[in-house]
Amino acid sequence: MEEFFQQFANGLAVGGIYALIALGYTMVYGVLKLINFAHGDLFTIGAYLGLTVLAALGLTEFYGAVIGVLLVAVMIMGMLAAIGAVLDRAAYRPLRESPRLSAVVSALGASIFLQNLVMLIYGARFQVYPLDILPSTSISLFQVDIPVVKVVVLAASILLMAVLYLFVQRTRIGTAIRAAAIDQGAARLMGIDVNRVILIVFLIGPALGGVAGLMVGLLYGQINFTMGWTYGLKAFTAAILGGIGNIPGAMVGGLLLGVIEALGAAYISIAWKDAIAFCVLIAILIVRPTGLLGERVAEKI
């Protein structure tokens, strides 16, 4: 039982990260109906920029661990939001009226570009986060020792998701995002500047993805320029699992995928870890073709 809780906690921490990345996929998809394949690489950029900022500014020594990391996180969010906006302007906006497949290839191209940009700047080898940033103590829960880092990661991702959820549900901009996701044409007729909505989505999504990158760095200590592929693919799977375009769906999907993966790796086989996630996805899609929380869309004829 002890091992079960241990794995469950691991899964929740990873799941929180998946969920944060998945939110970026799902928001862009909701408004643009585009799979932003470059999102995983924005996450990688977040991890690398996090390392650079941590090393260069030494905020953690100056302000202490908690405030220092918080400041770094805020800076990463700002930088990634800017990069996201540039990405949209350069690679996606010229393709708004084009066939869907062209936009997908543009997204794949942007992904390859960003991934190699990171490699050229930082090199192809693994980079190591300084170990002593967050205290390495553990807290005891249900007779299981859980490292504080994992609790912090999970709590932070849940907090961010809650803020995002309230933002989308309660504010005017959030309402505009939801309206644009339902029907762009109608939203435009109601006086919503859809291009601005898309820009906002491209500010929020990458910002969350970038923080997720920072979290992975703090949690595992090492980062690599190709990790965006794997994490991106998992997060995208999580978004589909929950029902793409649906914000609570991405959160549920992410946490669920993290837990399933951790338990699968522990009890079935670690070598099959990645395959288990996809098997679960396929099984769920066969039963519910639009994901767990996805709405059934009536076919318009």
Add this chain to the structure above:
Amino acid sequence: MKNRNAILFILFSAGLATLPPFLNAYWVDVLNSIGIYAILGLSLNLIVGHTGLFNLGHAAFFAIGAYTAAILNTTFGIPILWLLPVSALAAGLFAAVVARPIVHLRGDYLCIVTIGVGEIVRIALVNDIFGITGGANGIFDISRPSVFGLIIRTPYEFFYLIWFFLGVTIVLFHFLENSRFGRALNYLREDEVAAEGSGIPTARYKLGVFALGAAWAGMVGLIFASKMTIIAPESFSFWESVLMFTLIILGGAGSIPGVLLGAALIVGIPEVFRDLANARMLVFGAAMVVMMIFRTEGIIPQRPRVYRIEAIPGEERP
């Protein structure tokens, strides 16, 4: 029109056939890669270009064909080219079984599921499933193909094998495009509901095209295996599926000349920028974005079908 195409095809083939003696082995090998990607692209083009189904896991079918050939060849010593129908059947059957429950999924859901299938197959190969795939090291000592007693070894010899197969593929797929089956696929892509309403059994056609595309990729897998004589899971990664997908859209979805050009570009661009060393994939990614912005429909898009009306009933012919 028809004759002109045929003449062009024959002239182009003849021109290519005389090319290898003037090139060194390296560039002939580049041409071989282009040929292999072109056949793979054409097989995926049936699914993505003609039918409009998102398939980002085509490398799985390519892998099944290659591994089927490699396993049967190395354990039972069956001559590799005899296994061509077996590889095709194995990949086609696998595709039919896998696609059966998922083929009704909407666009992007299908996309992630095909990615998932591709990854599952790759992981299964790495984990030495059933103890026959050789794990991460793969399978080696696959024998060379032999045609009428002549063993095909050098890149020059492979050039003729691969491009002959490509030529046959082009001719067959050209007729397929204009057949009842091909037209039905295009209709399905443009409007599934209307196609169903006009009496096209959409589910069966989607399944059929998946199986056909996969079978073709399986045969390319066999040629690839016999060319390399060693195959390992990393030759069949997600990246390969991405390349096949990209070359189709870049060249022009649904158009045979487009796919051929796409294959040449996808292999050629990194070769041309070889001097840039590490930066060449950066250029490659940027080129993908720029090309999509300026040629949204691909470089050579599919031409609309033109039907000449010979006679309108009840009217005099002009």
